[in-house]
Amino acid sequence: MANQDSPKGDTKLGTFTQDAKQYHLFYHPKDRLRLTIGDDRSVITVKPTWAAPLSYPKQYLSLLNGKGEEITTIARPESDLPAESFAAVSKELTKRYLTSTISRIVSAKGEFGATYWHVITERGERDFVTQSLQENAQWLSPSHLLLIDVDGNRFEIPDIELLDTHSTRFLETIL
Amino acid sequence: MESTNPVGSGANLLPSPTDDVLIRLVADYADDGSFGHRTLEVTKEYVRVLEPGDTPSFIIPIGEIKTARNEPLVGGGRLEIVTTRGEILPVISYSLTISAKFSEAARGIEQLAKSEPLLINMKEERLRCALCNRLLPEKDGVCPACVNRGKTMMRIAQYMVPYRKQAVLLALMSLVTTLLNLCPPMIQGKLIDTVLKTHTELPTLWWLMGGWLGVLATNSVLQILSGRLIAYLAGNIAADLRSSVYRAIEFLQLNFFDKKQVGAIASRVTQDTDRVWGFLVEGVPYLLLNGLMFFGITVFLFLTNPFLAAFILSPIPFVLGIGAFFWRPMSQMFHRVGQKWARFHMHLNESLSGIRVVKAFAKEDLEYGKFKTRNHELRDAGMAADGRWYTIFGAMTFFTSLGTLINWTVGGYLVYQNKLTLGEFWRITALLGLLYGPLQWFAAVNQWFSRAMAGAERIFEVMDTETEQYGKQDSHHRIEGEVEFTNVRFGYDKSNPVLKGITFTAKPGEMIGLVGKSGAGKSTTINLICRFYEPDAGTIKIDGIDYRDVALQDMRNQIGIVLQEPFLFSGTIADNIRYGNPSASFDEVIEAARAANAHNFILSKPDGYDTMVGERGSKLSGGERQRISIARAILHNPRILILDEATSSVDVETEKQIQEAIGRLIEGRTTFAIAHRLSTLRNASRLVVLEKGEIAEIGTHAELMEKQGVFYKLVEAQSAINEIIGVGTSG
Numbered sequence: 001m002a003n004q005d006s007p008k009g010d011t012k013l014g015t016f017t018q019d020a021k022q023y024h025l026f027y028h029p030k031d032r033l034r035l036t037i038g039d040d041r042s043v044i045t046v047k048p049t050w051a052a053p054l055s056y057p058k059q060y061l062s063l064l065n066g067k068g069e070e071i072t073t074i075a076r077p078e079s080d081l082p083a084e085s086f087a088a089v090s091k092e093l094t095k096r097y098l099t100s101t102i103s104r105i106v107s108a109k110g111e112f113g114a115t116y117w118h119v120i121t122e123r124g125e126r127d128f129v130t131q132s133l134q135e136n137a138q139w140l141s142p143s144h145l146l147l148i149d150v151d152g153n154r155f156e157i158p159d160i161e162l163l164d165t166h167s168t169r170f171l172e173t174i175l
Numbered sequence: 176m177e178s179t180n181p182v183g184s185g186a187n188l189l190p191s192p193t194d195d196v197l198i199r200l201v202a203d204y205a206d207d208g209s210f211g212h213r214t215l216e217v218t219k220e221y222v223r224v225l226e227p228g229d230t231p232s233f234i235i236p237i238g239e240i241k242t243a244r245n246e247p248l249v250g251g252g253r254l255e256i257v258t259t260r261g262e263i264l265p266v267i268s269y270s271l272t273i274s275a276k277f278s279e280a281a282r283g284i285e286q287l288a289k290s291e292p293l294l295i296n297m298k299e300e301r302l303r304c305a306l307c308n309r310l311l312p313e314k315d316g317v318c319p320a321c322v323n324r325g326k327t328m329m330r331i332a333q334y335m336v337p338y339r340k341q342a343v344l345l346a347l348m349s350l351v352t353t354l355l356n357l358c359p360p361m362i363q364g365k366l367i368d369t370v371l372k373t374h375t376e377l378p379t380l381w382w383l384m385g386g387w388l389g390v391l392a393t394n395s396v397l398q399i400l401s402g403r404l405i406a407y408l409a410g411n412i413a414a415d416l417r418s419s420v421y422r423a424i425e426f427l428q429l430n431f432f433d434k435k436q437v438g439a440i441a442s443r444v445t446q447d448t449d450r451v452w453g454f455l456v457e458g459v460p461y462l463l464l465n466g467l468m469f470f471g472i473t474v475f476l477f478l479t480n481p482f483l484a485a486f487i488l489s490p491i492p493f494v495l496g497i498g499a500f501f502w503r504p505m506s507q508m509f510h511r512v513g514q515k516w517a518r519f520h521m522h523l524n525e526s527l528s529g530i531r532v533v534k535a536f537a538k539e540d541l542e543y544g545k546f547k548t549r550n551h552e553l554r555d556a557g558m559a560a561d562g563r564w565y566t567i568f569g570a571m572t573f574f575t576s577l578g579t580l581i582n583w584t585v586g587g588y589l590v591y592q593n594k595l596t597l598g599e600f601w602r603i604t605a606l607l608g609l610l611y612g613p614l615q616w617f618a619a620v621n622q623w624f625s626r627a628m629a630g631a632e633r634i635f636e637v638m639d640t641e642t643e644q645y646g647k648q649d650s651h652h653r654i655e656g657e658v659e660f661t662n663v664r665f666g667y668d669k670s671n672p673v674l675k676g677i678t679f680t681a682k683p684g685e686m687i688g689l690v691g692k693s694g695a696g697k698s699t700t701i702n703l704i705c706r707f708y709e710p711d712a713g714t715i716k717i718d719g720i721d722y723r724d725v726a727l728q729d730m731r732n733q734i735g736i737v738l739q740e741p742f743l744f745s746g747t748i749a750d751n752i753r754y755g756n757p758s759a760s761f762d763e764v765i766e767a768a769r770a771a772n773a774h775n776f777i778l779s780k781p782d783g784y785d786t787m788v789g790e791r792g793s794k795l796s797g798g799e800r801q802r803i804s805i806a807r808a809i810l811h812n813p814r815i816l817i818l819d820e821a822t823s824s825v826d827v828e829t830e831k832q833i834q835e836a837i838g839r840l841i842e843g844r845t846t847f848a849i850a851h852r853l854s855t856l857r858n859a860s861r862l863v864v865l866e867k868g869e870i871a872e873i874g875t876h877a878e879l880m881e882k883q884g885v886f887y888k889l890v891e892a893q894s895a896i897n898e899i900i901g902v903g904t905s906g
Contacts, residue, residue, distance in 0.1 A: 053249075096249060098204070098268065116309060116310065123204075123208060124209045124211070129309075151270070152271040153250050154250040
């Protein structure tokens with residue numbers, strides 16, 4: 001992992017980059033996200049991380065280098081980054097964030113201190129178990145719910161109002 | 176393709192008979208991030224990924240691999256390979272459910288890449304219950320749905336065994352009470368028919384009343400006796416249950432405590448045991464008595480007049496139906512009220528214990544706002560639940576009262592027709608009251624039972640959880656003090672190793688300083704020495720013996736520990752110093768306190784050694800508590816001593832005193848010390864410098880400074896801000 005950190009010298013940039021248009025993010029080689037800033041600086045491995053994925057979704061994107069140190073944080077990546085950079089970073093983000101979004105609850109049953117879920121997500125169908133829902137069902141807003149299963153896998157319902165009645169009925173009886 | 180529920184079917188290691196695949200793991204994400212299947216195969220020659228249908232999508236020869244690792248992602252992980260050219264290649268993604276296995280696989284790949292023997296633990300884990308195919312809450316754990324309730328019931332009943340005589344006596348007395356309860360209606364009926372209606376046989380009145388008085392007296396005595404018996408049984412069984420749960424918890428491995436909050440564990444000792452004994456002592460007799468009574472009265476009613484009986488019992492199905500139908504939603508509502516209470520309490524606790532911060536930031540209004548929200552939530556939940564409750568209760572009352580109305584209508588008609596005597600009618604009326612009363616609660620019994628069972632299961636879960644390996648009891652090995660780490664690997668969470676192959680030997684009497692940035696594995700090393708956790712791979716030997724072969728308590732008796740935040744139990748200072756050696760004389764206590772530089776400050780307290788220290792010793796300063804804990808360690812007289820940041824939370828003057836005390840303490844003992852201020856380790860015999868779970872350097876302070884390596888850099892970075900105080904320099 002030697003040659004992947006950022007070059008020495010002035011690595012500090014402003015916390016919020018104003019001229020994100022200079023940021024070129026691209027895959028090189030095929031599986032590695034790389035960042036070139038203007039013409040003078042290049043970071044070989046970039047880990048994009050949402051600063052507050054739940055309360056500010058799609059905003060405040062931090063770019064970290066291979067050591068996990070911040071390169072910069074972009075407040076509005078979708079409008080601030082060049083289009084192809086945003087596409088590349090979005091691709092990397094979907095690989096890094098394995099949270100699933102629930103679109104329908106097929107069944108949910110609370111039994112014997114555990115809750116058994118069967119859901120349909122954007123990634124497909126999935127079964128999971130949650131325990132002690134007081135801690136593992138987190139309301140991020142009155143309609144935004146995050147479920148964390150016994151292994152730590154994450155399932156998000158961005159807006160329970162948008163679920164069908166079949167699904168909401170399960171939520172009502174269980175939570 | 177069975178792409179639906181990949182959790183259960185995924186991640187099997189199937190040693191293939193045809194080729195030489197060493198590791199084969201099925202991941203639960205497809206290449207596009209949807210739930211699916213991809214297979215990782217590792218052979219002696221290559222690592223490859225197979226898409227469904229066995230088409231390879233990635234392949235790399237082992238020779239080109241430098242390292243492999245599990246890169247933690249949000250909600251999952253990814254196997255990454257670093258090539259000899261320094262490229263990082265993402266290989267395969269998976270959910271957290273199976274990431275531990277892929278972490279092991281990464282280790283295996285590394286071993287192959289370094290041409291080491293393949294030593295990994297690929298034990299197959301059960302994710303689903305073999306009986307009902309439900310997902311298991313814990314891998315390889317018990318399926319809560321398939322726990323045999325009969326068996327659980329039997330296990331609970333065992334707690335009755337020591338008190339079986341009293342239990343049988345209680346049952347008999349209850350039976351007699353039930354029968355006696357039936358007497359007054361009989362007497363009244365007889366009185367009406369033989370005396371009141373005929374206006375003759377006055378002496379019978381006195382006789383009957385005398386009998387009634389006898390019944391009353393006997394019943395009262397029986398009630399007093401059975402009440403006292405219940406108190407006796409309840410007290411004893413509750414205490415027994417609490418003891419056995421507490422005892423079981425004490426011996427559990429520490430990782431049980433890592434996963435659960437103290438409150439949750441404590442509630443097993445208090446709430447869950449309450450549910451179980453409550454059901455045993457109150458629920459079972461209730462069920463038994465009322466069941467008997469219900470049966471007896473029904474039979475009696477039918478014998479007296481089947482026609483009337485059928486009429487007056489007809490509302491019973493409605494009463495039971497309402498109970499059964501509404502009980503579950505009702506109990507859910509009460510459960511919700513309970514949860515709101517918990518949230519309310521939590522906020523109240525938090526804002527009161529943080530009252531200084533609240534005031535300092537002038538956020539009283541904000542906190543009141545939060546309080547109001549919680550308070551209103553609680554009010555609304557309470558109102559909804561109580562409102563519903565009274566509605567249901569009212570409906571039930573209608574049907575139970577209907578029974579009486581029917582009785583008077585049909586019974587009255589029968590008496591008028593002379594098909595029923597007035598006495599018989601009165602008897603039936605009186606019995607009816609005994610019948611409908613308990614009926615309302617029968618629906619609750621199932622709930623009651625379920626809750627007791629759930630409580631029992633949680634209790635037995637603790638009792639059945641694997642305890643620490645205590646080894647042979649009573650065997651004694653006097654520790655000389657040689658501690659040898661051989662290729663020790665360990666991670667709290669198996670997918671994230673904290674120590675990655677630690678090898679070093681501490682000679683008897685040596686002081687080893689453990690150095691490194693936070694997260695390097697210093698505290699973990701110490702946790703392993705104390706055997707709070709055991710290595711995942713590799714061995715730790717004490718005096719050349721694998722320490723797992725030494726009796727645990729015997730070993731820990733010879734290990735002393737001084738922590739950064741010393742924990743003192745409530746009791747006197749002397750009690751705390753004696754904790755590790757309760758038989759020590761007061762002379763020895765004073766001697767230990769002197770050696771720990773604690774004697775003087777203890778004498779300055781009004782009660783001297785009898786000064787009470789509260790929970791966490793809150794009346795003492797950090798430095799004072801630290802010196803008491805050093806005195807405790809001195810009196811304990813351990814062969815191996817552990818100092819975990821013992822001086823980091825005190826001022827310089829106090830630190831000097833503590834350092835002096837430590838200097839006396841470490842003499843002749845193998846000592847492992849962690850210190851944030853590196854200069855405090857100057858007198859260590861050797862320093863072990865850890866970096867990311869591996870040993871970067873070993874050597875004396877002077878050697879490492881001369882070498883100008885990792886340690887030198889750490890010292891350089893710190894020297895500007897730190898005082899130079901040597902460990903072990905007295906005076």
